[in-house]
Amino acid sequence: MTTLVGLDLTGRRVVVVGAGVVGTRRARRLIEDGARVVLVDPSPSEDARRMASHGDVEVVERAVVASDLDGAWLVVAATDDPALNAEVARWCLAGRTWCVNASGFRAGTARVAASSTHGDLTVGVVSAGDPDPRRVATVRDALASHVESGAVDLRRRRKRRGRVVLVGSGPGDPGLVPVAGLEALATADVVVTDRLGATALLDRLPADVEIVNVGKSPTNHPVPQAEINAILVDRALRGLTVVRFKGGDPYVFGRGGEEVHACRRAGVEVSVVPGITSAFSVPALAGIPVTQRGVATSVHVTSGHVGADAAALAALAAGATVVFLMGVSALPGICAAALEQGVAADLPVAMIEQGSTATERVTRATVGTAAQVASTAGVRAPAIIVMGRVAAPGFLDDPVCATTGVSDDD
Numbered sequence: 031m032t033t034l035v036g037l038d039l040t041g042r043r044v045v046v047v048g049a050g051v052v053g054t055r056r057a058r059r060l061i062e063d064g065a066r067v068v069l070v071d072p073s074p075s076e077d078a079r080r081m082a083s084h085g086d087v088e089v090v091e092r093a094v095v096a097s098d099l100d101g102a103w104l105v106v107a108a109t110d111d112p113a114l115n116a117e118v119a120r121w122c123l124a125g126r127t128w129c130v131n132a133s134g135f136r137a138g139t140a141r142v143a144a145s146s147t148h149g150d151l152t153v154g155v156v157s158a159g160d161p162d163p164r165r166v167a168t169v170r171d172a173l174a175s176h177v178e179s180g181a182v183d184l185r186r187r188r189k190r191r192g193r194v195v196l197v198g199s200g201p202g203d204p205g206l207v208p209v210a211g212l213e214a215l216a217t218a219d220v221v222v223t224d225r226l227g228a229t230a231l232l233d234r235l236p237a238d239v240e241i242v243n244v245g246k247s248p249t250n251h252p253v254p255q256a257e258i259n260a261i262l263v264d265r266a267l268r269g270l271t272v273v274r275f276k277g278g279d280p281y282v283f284g285r286g287g288e289e290v291h292a293c294r295r296a297g298v299e300v301s302v303v304p305g306i307t308s309a310f311s312v313p314a315l316a317g318i319p320v321t322q323r324g325v326a327t328s329v330h331v332t333s334g335h336v337g338a339d340a341a342a343l344a345a346l347a348a349g350a351t352v353v354f355l356m357g358v359s360a361l362p363g364i365c366a367a368a369l370e371q372g373v374a375a376d377l378p379v380a381m382i383e384q385g386s387t388a389t390e391r392v393t394r395a396t397v398g399t400a401a402q403v404a405s406t407a408g409v410r411a412p413a414i415i416v417m418g419r420v421a422a423p424g425f426l427d428d429p430v431c432a433t434t435g436v437s438d439d440d
Contacts, residue, residue, distance in 0.1 A: 032158045034143060037104065037128075040064035045102040047094045047118050048109035049074035052132050054081065056106050056142070061086050068102075070094045071109070096121045104140070108132040134161065146174035148213045151184065153177065180212035183236055185219060185271065192266035194293050196286050198279040198305015199227035201312050203386040207231065210303045218273040220265045222258065226412055227277030227305075240265075255285055259292035266298040279307040283333050283355055307331075309353045312385030312414045316392050317426055326351040326420050334360050334415060338367040346373045351418035358411045362401035368417070373397055380421040383413040394423050 042065055046057045049071035057067045057078070069078050070090040082089040090098065094114075099105055105122050107115035112133040119138045122129035131138030143154030144166045155170045176182060195214045200206035207228045215221065215231060218239055223229060225245025232241055242261055244253040265272045280286030280302055293300035309331045313320050320329040330345035332338075334357015345352050346368055357364060358381075369375060375398030383391045395403035397417065403409075419425075 032141070032156055034154055034156060036152065036154070039103060041066060042103040043068065043101050044104045044106070045070060045099055046106045046108055047071070047098075047115070048107065048132070049078035049089065050108070050110060051075070051077075052110075053106070053108035054078050056108055056130075056132070057081065057087055059142075060106075065104075068098070070098050094118065096125075099125060099127060102127055104128050104130070106130045106132065106142075107138065112137075144170040146170055146177070148174075148177050148184070149210070149217065151177075177216075178209045178212060180216050180231065180234060182216055184213065184216040185236075185239075186217070189269050191299060192269045192271065193299040193301070194262050194266050194272045194274060194289075195301050195303060196274045196276060196280040196289060197303045198284070198307075199224075199229070199231070199275055199277055200306040201278060201308040201315075201386040202226065202228060202384070204228040204231050206306050206311065206386060208303060208305065211305065214273050214303055215275070217271050219270040220272045221275050222261055222265075222272060223275040224277045227275065229275070232275070255288060259289055262289060263292060263296040263298055266293065267296065276305065277308070279305040282307040282309060282331070308385055308412075308414055309355060312382050313353065313380070313416050313421075315386050316380065316382045316390070318380055318382075318416055318420055319426070320351045320353060320416070320418075320420060322420050322425075326418050329353060331355065334358075334364060336360070338364040343367060343371045343373075346377070346417060347371050349419070351416065351420050354415040354417070356411065357415045358404065358409055358413050361404055361409075361415065364415075365397050365401050368397050377417060378419060378421040378423070378425075380416045381407075381409050381413055382416070383409060383411075385412075385414055394421075 044060050044065040045068045046053045047070050049069040054075055054077045057069055060067050067087040069087050072093050074089050074091060078089055081087045099121055105127055107118040107129060109115055115131050115133040116137050119129045119131045128140040129138045130140050130142055141156055143156045145152050145154040153173050155166050157166055197211040197214050220240040222242045222244055244258050262272055262274060274289060276284045278284055290300050310320055328350040330342055330350050330352045332342045332354055334354030337360045342352050375396060377397045379395045379397055379400040381393040381404055393407045393409055
């Protein structure tokens with residue numbers, strides 16, 4: 031009979047006997063769990079020596095003796111000699127120390143589960159009979175995929191302190207939401223959501239999850255930021271898990287910093303799941319690399335709703351790619367300021383509406399024509415505006431254009 035138990039090895043001594051391929055692999059996982067790992071082997075592998083050189087493990091370069099196990103909370107017998115592993119297991123049994131015998135479970139007193147971690151939840155699988163690592167790993171991976179999909183209700187049943195998780199939902203395509211974001215949604219009692227981003231995922235939530243829509247549009251801000259902050263704090267102080275579901279990345283013009291400040295001032299636990307910012311992902315999906323060796327070696331991202339600031343104009347003049355977020359209404363002023371700054375009128379401009387979604391549209395122009403083209407085409411927010419040589423139509427299809435300035439030696 032096997033009982034699955036979780037061990038907290040943080041800061042605790044764990045001895046791994048055998049510093050070959052198996053031993054170093056086991057050691058690496060134990061390090062990730064926070065254990066103080068000691069590797070004992072008369073001929074440690076180069077990998078083990080490198081780990082020791084970084085201070086990740088202690089290596090004892092000699093044959094193991096029983097006293098090496100003194101003070102250990104867990105021992106892993108991982109040499110390529112089954113008889114030695116069995117002897118180490120007998121020492122552990124005599125000393126009442128749990129031992130994983132890599133040569134076979136029945137000669138040891140413990141086995142390490144194949145596990146996956148999902149936030150503060152770990153799912154583990156072990157063989158109750160003879161070891162079958164590939165079978166166990168297959169089951170573990172299937173369970174992990176199911177949990178990561180967001181299809182499992184991960185909400186807490188036992189009440190605890192409330193918390194807030196800021197989740198970046200990317201540019202809009204649900205497939206671009208990070209796994210950690212899906213898992214956070216599955217833990218939510220309350221979701222405070224923007225208008226933009228992968229909001230289609232909210233349809234998957236259980237019916238009793240509270241959804242608070244605080245979305246803004248360029249001319250309509252129905253819920254002020256101070257009120258959003260208050261909602262987050264209020265629900266968390268009630269002991270609820272609150273997910274702030276934000277378009278793009280919380281810290282890229284998403285006011286995530288303000289929300290974190292509000293939570294911390296109120297003593298509310300808060301964490302952040304970064305998202306894929308639309309500033310880079312939307313151009314990429316539209317075939318625009320915001321940097322290209324020999325063409326654009328830097329990129330400047332700015333909030334376009336205030337117009338062209340001095341830094342953006344300087345970047346354009348220097349040949350950098352400039353990405354404007356929320357800049358549709360300010361586009362005429364941006365283009366006029368760029369031309370006054372001496373930016374070439376024929377510098378390419380790409381306007382990408384509804385990026386990453388089925389209704390994505392890309393409109394091409396130049397700095398000299400963009401304002402008129404946008405007006406004629408009816409370009410509307412949400413849209414990303416990219417200015418720079420990389421925004422030229424067919425940039426990636428033209429090897430001459432895409433490699434301008436790059437030599438064979440670069």
